[in-house]
Amino acid sequence: QVQLVESGGGLVQAGGSLRLSCSASGRTFGSYAMGWFRQAPGKERQFVAAISWNGGTTYYTDSVKGRFTISRDNAKNTVYLQMNSLKPEDTAVYSCAATQYARNKSPHEYEYWGQGTQVTVSS
Numbered sequence: 001q002v003q004l005v006e007s008g009g010g011l012v013q014a015g016g017s018l019r020l021s022c023s024a025s026g027r028t029f030g031s032y033a034m035g036w037f038r039q040a041p042g043k044e045r046q047f048v049a050a051i052s053w054n055g056g057t058t059y060y061t062d063s064v065k066g067r068f069t070i071s072r073d074n075a076k077n078t079v080y081l082q083m084n085s086l087k088p089e090d091t092a093v094y095s096c097a098a099t100q101y102a103r104n105k106s107p108h109e110y111e112y113w114g115q116g117t118q119v120t121v122s123s
Contacts, residue, residue: 001112002024002025003025003026003112004022004023004024004113005024006020006021006094006095006096006114006116006117007022008020009094009117009119010118011120011121012120012121012122014086014121014122015086016086016121017082017083017085017086018083020036020083020117020119022034022078022081023076024079029074029077030077031053032053032111033052033098033102033104034050034072035048035049035097035102036049036070036079036081036095036096037097038093038095038119039093039116040092045095046061047105047106048061048064048081048094049061049081050070051079052102053074054074058070059102059105064090067083067085068081068083069082070082079096081096086119086121088121088122088123089121090121091120091121092118093116093118094116094117095114095116096113097110097111097113
């Protein structure tokens, strides 16, 4: 079992940056690939980025490539999402989740979820 808690969300102006953190409990964190998803009001949950268990492989949705970076520190049981050049359309609740394979992009393929953290980008 893995329990996930996100932090680092907030209000930022367009063009600004935020770093989200996802802290995990459980000794098996290092065996899971991790992903970030986001959900805006009235929209479906959207894949943002994923990272393999050892950090060697990453995936991004096209709209965040070059702006967002996913990373992890297994010694700290933490995965990060560095978000730069933020846009109003990035506004959403961001959640981290654990899965078997980093290539998974459907929410249904993720086993454990955090409660989410709100990111609001003002124009």
